[in-house]
Amino acid sequence: MSSKKTDRREFLKQGAALASGVAVTAASNSTSGQLAGPETFIQGSDGMVEYGSRSRFVESKRIPHGGRHSPDTFGLDFHIATPLQDQHGVITPSSLFYMGTTRGSYLPDIDPEKHRLMIHGLVDNPLIFTMEELKRLPSVTRMHFVECAGNRANSRMTTVQETHGMTSNAEWTGVLLSTILKEAGVKEGAEWIVAEGVESVKGASSIPMTKAMDDTLLAYSMNGEPVRPQQGFPLRMLAPGFEGIFNVKWLRRIKVVDRYYMTYNDYGHLTQDPVTAALGYQIGPKSVIVHPSGGMQLPSTGYYQVSGLAWSGGGKVARVEVTTDGGENWFDAEIRGEPQPMAHTLFAFDWEWDGSECELQSRCIDELGQVQPSRQEVGEFYNTPPGERIRVRGQDNSIQPWRIHSDGSVHNAII
Amino acid sequence: MRLFKLSLPVFLLFGVTIEAQSPTQYGVGRTPTTDEIAQWDISISPTGEELPEGSGTADLGAQLFLEKGCAGCHGTNGTDGIAPRLVKRDVGELENPWGYGRILPIRSPYAATVWDYINRGMPLGLEGTLAPDEVYSLTAYLLYLNDVITDDQLVLDQNTLPKIQMPNQDNWAQVPDWFPKQPRLEGYPY
Numbered sequence: 001m002s003s004k005k006t007d008r009r010e011f012l013k014q015g016a017a018l019a020s021g022v023a024v025t026a027a028s029n030s031t032s033g034q035l036a037g038p039e040t041f042i043q044g045s046d047g048m049v050e051y052g053s054r055s056r057f058v059e060s061k062r063i064p065h066g067g068r069h070s071p072d073t074f075g076l077d078f079h080i081a082t083p084l085q086d087q088h089g090v091i092t093p094s095s096l097f098y099m100g101t102t103r104g105s106y107l108p109d110i111d112p113e114k115h116r117l118m119i120h121g122l123v124d125n126p127l128i129f130t131m132e133e134l135k136r137l138p139s140v141t142r143m144h145f146v147e148c149a150g151n152r153a154n155s156r157m158t159t160v161q162e163t164h165g166m167t168s169n170a171e172w173t174g175v176l177l178s179t180i181l182k183e184a185g186v187k188e189g190a191e192w193i194v195a196e197g198v199e200s201v202k203g204a205s206s207i208p209m210t211k212a213m214d215d216t217l218l219a220y221s222m223n224g225e226p227v228r229p230q231q232g233f234p235l236r237m238l239a240p241g242f243e244g245i246f247n248v249k250w251l252r253r254i255k256v257v258d259r260y261y262m263t264y265n266d267y268g269h270l271t272q273d274p275v276t277a278a279l280g281y282q283i284g285p286k287s288v289i290v291h292p293s294g295g296m297q298l299p300s301t302g303y304y305q306v307s308g309l310a311w312s313g314g315g316k317v318a319r320v321e322v323t324t325d326g327g328e329n330w331f332d333a334e335i336r337g338e339p340q341p342m343a344h345t346l347f348a349f350d351w352e353w354d355g356s357e358c359e360l361q362s363r364c365i366d367e368l369g370q371v372q373p374s375r376q377e378v379g380e381f382y383n384t385p386p387g388e389r390i391r392v393r394g395q396d397n398s399i400q401p402w403r404i405h406s407d408g409s410v411h412n413a414i415i
Numbered sequence: 416m417r418l419f420k421l422s423l424p425v426f427l428l429f430g431v432t433i434e435a436q437s438p439t440q441y442g443v444g445r446t447p448t449t450d451e452i453a454q455w456d457i458s459i460s461p462t463g464e465e466l467p468e469g470s471g472t473a474d475l476g477a478q479l480f481l482e483k484g485c486a487g488c489h490g491t492n493g494t495d496g497i498a499p500r501l502v503k504r505d506v507g508e509l510e511n512p513w514g515y516g517r518i519l520p521i522r523s524p525y526a527a528t529v530w531d532y533i534n535r536g537m538p539l540g541l542e543g544t545l546a547p548d549e550v551y552s553l554t555a556y557l558l559y560l561n562d563v564i565t566d567d568q569l570v571l572d573q574n575t576l577p578k579i580q581m582p583n584q585d586n587w588a589q590v591p592d593w594f595p596k597q598p599r600l601e602g603y604p605y
Contacts, residue, residue: 103536120452127444128451136443183439194458201536202457202543208593215595255458260589262461262528264535270522270587272513277588278600285605315596368598373605381605397605 060086062096065166066150076104077230079150081165084290090143090309090337090344092168094223099230100148100166100244102203102265108250110198112226112234117180117218121193121256124185131234134220137175137183142217143343145169145311147283148244152396155414160293163400163412167311169344172227172238174219177212181256190256194263195237198250205246205265207239209256215240215341218251240342241282241313243395245269279394283313285372286397287320287347287364298408301355306333307348312366313395316340319365320347326359326401327374333362353404359413360402374399375414457535463527463577469547473567476556479549484538493560498539502560512582520557524587526571526579530554551576 042048064070065079072078082098092098112131120126145167153163177193186209193212196204207216217238219227227233232249239246245265262270271277287310292298306324310317316339321330336346347362363372373381375398379390392398401413447455459465480486480493490496503515515521520529534550536542545553555571558564563581571579591600 118447118452118455120447120456125439126447126452127439128447129444133443137441183441183444185439196458200540200542204458204535208590210593210595253455255456257458257460259460261458262523262525263458263531267519267523267528267532269590270524272511272583272587274588274591275600275603278591279603281590282593282599284599314598368596369604370598371604378605381603394599 060096062098063161063165065098065148065162072104076106077101078104079148079166081161082168084160084165084288084309085293085296087290088307090169090346091223092170092344094170094225094228094231097168097170097222097228097231098146098148098166100150102199102245102268103201105199105201107229108198108233109229110234110250115198115234115252117235117252117254119180119184119254119256121254122187122190122258123181123256124187125183127180127184129180131220134175134218134235137179139173140176140217141171141173141221142215142240143169143171143340144217144238144240145342145344146238146244146247147286147311147313147395149280149395152392153398153400153412153414155412157294157412157414159295160288160290160400163294163414164288166244167344169309169311170222171224172217172219173221174217174235174238177216177218177237177254178214180218180254181212184256186256189258192257192260194255194257194261195248195251196253196255196263197232197248198252201264203245203248203265204261204263205248206257206261206263207237207242207246211239211242241315243269243280243283273393276393281394283311283395284397285312285314285317285364285366285370286310287317287362287372288400289322289360289362289402292360292404292410293402294410294412296410298353298404298410300408301353304351304353305348306351306360307346308362309344310347310362310364311342311344312364312368312370313342314370315342315367317345317347317364318367318369320345321363321365322347322349323361324351324358327361330363353408355406357406358404360404361399363399372397372399457531459527459531459534461525461527463525463530463573466527466530466573466576467547468573469551470570470572471548471550471552471555472570473552473555473559473564476552476554476559477567479552480556483545483549483553484541485553488539493557501557503562512586515561518561520554520563521561521581522583524581524583524585526554526558526563526576526581529557530576533557 060083062080065081068078070078070080080099082096117129147167151166157163191209193207235251237248237251289308291307310320320333322333323330333347333349339345365371375390378392384390403411403413488496488498489501493501503521533553551571
């Protein structure tokens with residue numbers, strides 16, 4: 001009885017002492033014989049009421065991609081990769097979504113009340129929309145991934161964040177570009193659009209009218225809240241399944257034109273090889289095993305759920321296959337949920353590890369029948385002589401091998 | 416009755432005005448003015464139709480290259496700065512200009528693309544501040560440094576710039592026509 005009172009007094013004292021802190025120490029045992037409650041509590045705060053944050057024990061974070069620190073000393077942001085190894089579903093949290101920039105960017109700090117979208121060029125009615133007006137138009141909500149052309153694994157990388165962290169997946173809400181184009185009235189001879197953002201270089205991309213009219217989306221919402229500044233607040237374009245740079249952020253202007261404009265973002269894609277040009281456009285079928293992946297440690301032999309993500313720029317994921325013996329035998333993985341077009345799709349595979357050294361791989365087959373290749377298959381396709389380095393042209397969609405050593409450690413097995 | 420007679424033409428006029436500005440399904444958004452479009456539109460097609468009035472020479476561009484701070488990042492000669500090199504690699508005369516490196520004023524198939532790049536993307540931190548005359552001169556200077564033009568007094572403007580023959584004019588790969596539900600490259604199973 002008295003000890004209970006003391007505990008309570010102690011608790012209140014400590015609570016007062018830690019009023020501005022995060023955690024509060026609770027009673028460590030119970031006289032009733034029930035299991036003790038949590039050792040600490042999170043102190044309520046206006047901030048936590050208004051906008052929640054994750055547990056202090058969760059430290060998952062993005063990292064600069066490709067060895068260039070971000071932000072730099074001037075505050076410019078460069079490429080940053082998402083921690084896929086910490087993710088268990090298909091939605092990338094907005095705060096962890098990968099980021100790519102055209103040349104390093106200061107993030108535009110845009111007041112949505114002042115932001116406008118103009119559509120002009122080869123149209124009957126040039127139009128300017130406020131954000132509120134765009135939100136009045138019929139909307140769609142769709143899951144789509146975005147992937148950077150730089151999402152290219154090599155043998156020096158260790159974790160899946162390094163090998164595959166330049167892709168992310170979100171639920172987007174916005175207006176179909178086709179809705180806007182129909183409102184503006186596309187003229188005869190209009191074959192392309194040029195989409196342009198607000199950032200310093202006014203990054204602009206040419207998109208074929210066939211894509212613009214098909215499923216290209218002008219998104220103002222991402223995972224249920226406004227698109228974040230790093231993703232193009234207040235308005236970004238999504239050209240589902242096209243390489244990242246086509247998904248213009250901070251979108252302000254769309255010009256309807258009669259030809260490919262070879263503008264700022266397009267110039268980076270310029271090549272003299274028609275194969276590279278074609279393969280650096282619509283992303284191929286791709287997948288990666290995330291659990292387990294490079295840098296992880298299997299604690300013991302026995303059951304593991306091997307799981308990962310699969311996607312394709314050509315449509316829905318039709319099938320995912322997994323091998324645990326380096327490609328000798330392939331088995332169908334289980335697809336979790338209903339695959340969406342141009343969206344990350346979760347797959348899983350039941351596996352018993354017997355403690356021997358082995359190699360895990362996954363491969364994606366999409367609804368068009370395109371098959372994710374191994375590096376060796378790519379090499380054979382181009383008749384690369386043995387011993388010569390195999391270069392996957394365009395977007396790299398080759399299979400990622402993970403080698404499990406007999407001590408349970410997991411390693412990138414790209415040669 | 417008189418009121419009704421008066422109001423009828425007004426109503427028609429109003430209807431016509433709406434029709435001209437916004438014959439759209441949803442009637443959302445407004446028509447930009449011609450000035451607004453001109454102010455916003457910085458796109459330059461490969462053949463340079465939208466190039467503005469103005470002119471410049473490589474000779475003037477060489478001065479601007481120093482004055483505008485280009486040399487600070489790209490190096491005094493455009494070859495030795497912290498920013499990308501702007502002069503073709505020193506490899507002699509090549510049959511395939513792609514061997515000169517990823518250097519816009521030699522690799523780009525169109526001179527207008529060089530103009531567009533400088534106009535929207537340079538100088539770092541002061542993007543969009545160059546006047547058309549300055550962009551013409553800087554474009555001319557970079558073309559001159561790469562031996563695309565050989566006369567540093569040659570005047571480049573909206574008529575002459577698009578006529579410059581770039582070495583890669585016909586030496587680049589168009590992206591294939593894109594259609595929904597189409598594999599990304601015919602004959603490529605991956």
